[in-house]
Amino acid sequence: MTVDLTDTASEAAFRAEARAWLRANVPAQPLPSGDTREGFARHVDWERRLHEARWSAVSWPERYGGRDASLWEWLIFEEEYHAAGAPQRVTQNGIFLLAPTLFEFGTDGQRDRLLPRMAAAEDLWCQGWSEPEAGSDLAGIRSTAVRDEAAGGWRLSGQKTWTTRGAFCTHLFGLFRTDPAAARHRGLTYFLVPLDAPGVTVRGFGRLDGDEGFAEVFLSDVFVPDADVLGGVGEGWRVAMATTGSERGLTLRSPGRFLAAADRLVALARSRGSLAPRLRERAVRAWMGARAYHLYTLRDVDALLAGVPAGARSSMNKLFWSELDVDIHEAALEILGPEARVDAAWSRGFLFSLSGPIYAGTNEIQRTIVAERVLGLPRGGG
């Protein structure tokens, strides 16, 4: 194994196939935001078309609807997908976050039952992590699951919040406290919850970027059978960490997205007849940032394939892409000048980018993780 940053013959063929399909199928007009109710429905249609052509989860085994694609091929697909300006993936919380966790911790039964419907955008998954009193401090979760031995399951109660697209989804995965006596991140269990179960109430609310893309989910004595516990009772923290690792790292934030954004920024800069050198430099530096991110992830894929787990490196990943995304959008707004005020793609993208350093664990928490687990600095100290 050594360095070769070009596609192999089979990778090139895969890229060509993806590109051709996307060129023929990506909607000519951008869809309305998938974080609104009407836009979400349009996006689900798109996801189903992706699935029919087996592009919705390329790296999954064929029997679940995938193509058994390699990690390299998956990256290639992502590059092509974003370069083609294809719609945001409203299935991402399922396909990119829950699915890797199912592959690692799920039972065969769970995988067989859940993955095909997830790939087909029949089940639409949202996250149930944060609660009013447990944001950055995920271990402060108060929602409970009480054992119902007779029914062979659990009764869930509590409130989840900041649930992205929660008002439009069909299922939720999340952490609940199964052992109230256990401290903080002990005694938690990872549950899979249908949102049409009796006792669930969902209320959507608005985000900074104008979309009504958040939801609060209220659970009152919601029954969930044992078959919908993921990874074992009391194992919730460990399982959830795998999911948040995916959220911070490569899985959710493939370089294709940032390469495409940087290319759009460069095109915007290019389109200005005369641009201050200062702004040209900003565009160049943002492009270099996207390139650095791309190359870093390629190194990571190589390491993953060599069996080195990403671990706390996913926190470095998250720090970099979230700051990069803000930077790309800030640069675009500076180039737009007074037109930056208009509610349009770049300004919405900027507002969305500001959520990057906050969600999936704030960047302050990521820096602490990097310092403690990568650099080996002493824990604690606030």
Add this chain to the structure above:
Amino acid sequence: MTVDLTDTASEAAFRAEARAWLRANVPAQPLPSGDTREGFARHVDWERRLHEARWSAVSWPERYGGRDASLWEWLIFEEEYHAAGAPQRVTQNGIFLLAPTLFEFGTDGQRDRLLPRMAAAEDLWCQGWSEPEAGSDLAGIRSTAVRDEAAGGWRLSGQKTWTTRGAFCTHLFGLFRTDPAAARHRGLTYFLVPLDAPGVTVRGFGRLDGDEGFAEVFLSDVFVPDADVLGGVGEGWRVAMATTGSERGLTLRSPGRFLAAADRLVALARSRGSLAPRLRERAVRAWMGARAYHLYTLRDVDALLAGVPAGARSSMNKLFWSELDVDIHEAALEILGPEARVDAAWSRGFLFSLSGPIYAGTNEIQRTIVAERVLGLPRGGG
């Protein structure tokens, strides 16, 4: 009282007198660094000339060698002093740090005895704050002062370090622990110590900028009479905070110094026939930073004259000037390009500037002070 950023007639006269004297007296060739032994002696000569013309401590009462100048006049003198490229003040630890503390906490006897010799550069003062185990954590001081009732004084033992120009000075002011049972910042007392007292050993050592300007001071059973306790036994912390306030704030870091540095940076940029717009912008922004600092200090003077103590605002001052100083020098080195490697004024200035965010309490500590005491955020939390 309202805004008028021009000199009054008497201020203009004061400025003209200072400028004329400086023009006639500032050495044509820069003196060797005052932080080397030979350079220090040359600087002391300069300080004595300043004193003879009553410019060494303009804001002091005339009976101590000053001119009873207003704070505004003092700022004007500083502006003119730095604009004239006059030598660094090797007396600054005495005149700008100890003296304000003597005015606030000293006895008449101490002031009469110490200030005239300080103004005349006969006594040369250095600081004795840090110890090997007490840097940022000044309250961790271990040096002790043991009561000698019979002799009417105290016996000091311990080690001070990072004492700027300590190897060349004649006196040291510093904190010593008089009550070993009291916790941390209690039980400390502020002493004035002649460095030729029996039991004192001074060892100079090198700094990043190449000068041998630091010293370690070892004290072994050094006798100091009661008359050389400043501000009362056990009051050391409170008295020392007044001194470090001076060090962080306006007193030590008058805007004149940064205005002059920014002007030199602009002149350097101007001297380049063709300069990348990027570097021109850096010079412009550094100049604006110096201007902002100047204006902020003028507001502060106004507030001080209105009786509002600077308090924790001196920490904001320190944060700003220390970052500004690094920024001005980094900009200069970028403009110099490969020539930045040569050991010369700007490169030495850059290295010296890097000490700014460290000494007088690291900028990390200053940020915490600003957050807790200006913004009112909760204490603790590491």
Add this chain to the structure above:
Amino acid sequence: MRFGWTADQVALREAVRDLLASACPPSVVRAAWPGGDESSVEALWSALTGMGIPGAVGELGLDEVDLVSLLEETGYAAVPLPVVETAAVAAPLLAATGDPGGHLPGILAGRTRVAVAGGLVPYGRRATLVLHLDGPAAWLSTLDGAVDETTVDGSLAAVRVPKPSGEPLTEDAELVGLAADRLALGAAAQLVGLGRRMLDLTVGYVRERRQFGVPVGSFQAVKHHLADALVRLEFAAPAVYAAAWALAGRRPERGRDVSTAVLLATEAAREAARTAIQCHGAIGYTVEYDLHLYAKRAWAVAATCDTDAHLARVAEALDLKGAAA
């Protein structure tokens, strides 16, 4: 040298602050968003008129130094109306040009509001006239042909208007330049006020919000972010006041000083917005919480500042113009 406020200036600022605290709480800024209750916005203008603000320069005899902290307060409150434009820019310009259209009485009576065009016309939907400052000349136009524009800051009520033709209001470049500098100074003052508001909101939140068993505001990372943002603001504010003084005295360095003020205030407000959103965490990212009202306004005002032109003006004043490659 003096760099403080007179008792009158302090009293006026406090009066405006008190008035805005009651007449322009977050609910009124919210009401200025599409679908909101515009009558509360109108009531706000009546309150401002009651204090004599629209005609403050001519009627109350205020100069830029008197005005600057008042404008800062309108930023602090995110007043969704063209206060700077009407009171600090249009009214003095009309007075200096002899008010050929006879608009000043309407301004003093609170009937006439003047917005200023700069690509978009912020608050155009709430204005009766639009002032165009274009190089050496100025035009005044009506809202005829105005088209609504949706902006990130929904309270802007922005429109686009056709470029004016016909007789300019004035071709006195000095006067037009002065008006442009007053507009820029007003933006800088508002940005400082907006920055202060965002920090106040954030400090209040992080003192209360608990995570990991302690207030979020007790973490070093949060403290240091906020301390940095505060320092930036505190060092921008005096530059804004100094620019007001230079402008009031028509001093030769006024261009340099206004540009310095704008650049420092823009940076400070942007950093305050970033810091505020980050330190709030998820709640800062919702429209149900008030922070976004002020952050979006700050971005909108900052976007009007032509950074390159201001940098060039300071560079020129420093004789650095020729140093450009």
Add this chain to the structure above:
Amino acid sequence: MRFGWTADQVALREAVRDLLASACPPSVVRAAWPGGDESSVEALWSALTGMGIPGAVGELGLDEVDLVSLLEETGYAAVPLPVVETAAVAAPLLAATGDPGGHLPGILAGRTRVAVAGGLVPYGRRATLVLHLDGPAAWLSTLDGAVDETTVDGSLAAVRVPKPSGEPLTEDAELVGLAADRLALGAAAQLVGLGRRMLDLTVGYVRERRQFGVPVGSFQAVKHHLADALVRLEFAAPAVYAAAWALAGRRPERGRDVSTAVLLATEAAREAARTAIQCHGAIGYTVEYDLHLYAKRAWAVAATCDTDAHLARVAEALDLKGAAA
């Protein structure tokens, strides 16, 4: 796609790292400062020659990909000798030009060291030849007329030499451009290595040093500074390796990639130096502690990088050249 190292590459890197750990500890870098014991510096070159480094490209058949992590290690150790210049720049250029002066055997035998001029000539006092890369042509000169220069990094043993006249070594612009890119790549690799060394020193220090009753490294502010510096370095390093690959394959995008690597590595090393000094506190500010050896070298190497030229090259590759005002 592949982006990893072969077992041979890993083994070579580890061998070089081990060798430098013993042959180039801080005491040897210190010895390279004026008044130090130059014999230990000479011994270091002998050790490098013993591994075949000076002739690695020709003799060991290494390309830029093989070489890059080795050069990173020479940065990590702050080797005070022209390793990049001799092994990665001069030797391949001499080989490609037919070595008209017959210098290659001396290089392979460890007798000849080649420094490269760029304003100053770093390590000139320890070199036997000076290579001048000037636009489309290259010259080779002796040290005749060299004048010592005092530099901030005292281990540079820098000189100034007269501009060469007479016959150039080559006027093949392609070859000279390749040599300049190799020099730039070597600088980028060394900067990454220097950055890593400074972080390692700092992490070691803040884990031990206690203030306020706890290790300094347990404070969030220190943790976050170091995490940011690490991220910057970790994201610069792959760009450096990718540039090595583009250069080794003479790929058309090599100019863009080398410039990207240099810009990212320069920023990363400068941030690492700032962070390291700040997190050390006062001790980082003394010459008795080792940190300054690496920080000063990092600044010296970074100063050789022509930021504007590299930015312009990336801009051109992105078709942004024409967008400049």
